[in-house]
Amino acid sequence: MSTWTTSKVVQDFVRTLAGSVLNANQHSAAVHPRVLVRRALEHNAAAIILAHNHPSGVLDPSEADKRITNRLKEALQLIDVRTLDHIIVTSNGCKSFAEEGLL
Structure with a gap:
């Protein structure tokens, strides 16, 4: 696990953006590719890092x-936006899809 994925900055950033792209409740979250694509286009993004928490x-x-x-990575590829990572944040630390070879 690298230092940047466990930093408080990343965890604070994830908390700040929570709800800006997804519709969540206590047990699950629904991310719609069209909403993420729209947000990437609004910000003229060339790349994106996905993140979410696991309260468990x-x-x-x-x-x-x-x-x-x-699914999100494929949708973003259609508009030439690279998915750099997907980070899972918990009270026990963070896990990077990129570092685990899952992207």
């Missing part, structure tokens, strides 16, 4: 996490 404290990505990551 489990660092490992679920199969649903892996599926939505691939």
Whole structure:
């Protein structure tokens, strides 16, 4: 695990952006590719880092996490926006999809 993924700055950033792209409740979150694509276009993004929290404290990505990551990555590729990473944030630390070879 690298230092940048465990930094408080990353965790604060994730908390700040939570809800800006997704519709979440206590147990799950729904991310719609069209909303993420629209936000990337609004910001003229060339690349993006996805992030979400696991309140359970489990660092490992679920199969649903892996599926939505691939779906979002494919949607972003259509508009030439690179997905640099997807970070899972918990009270126990952070896990990077890129570092785990999951992107």
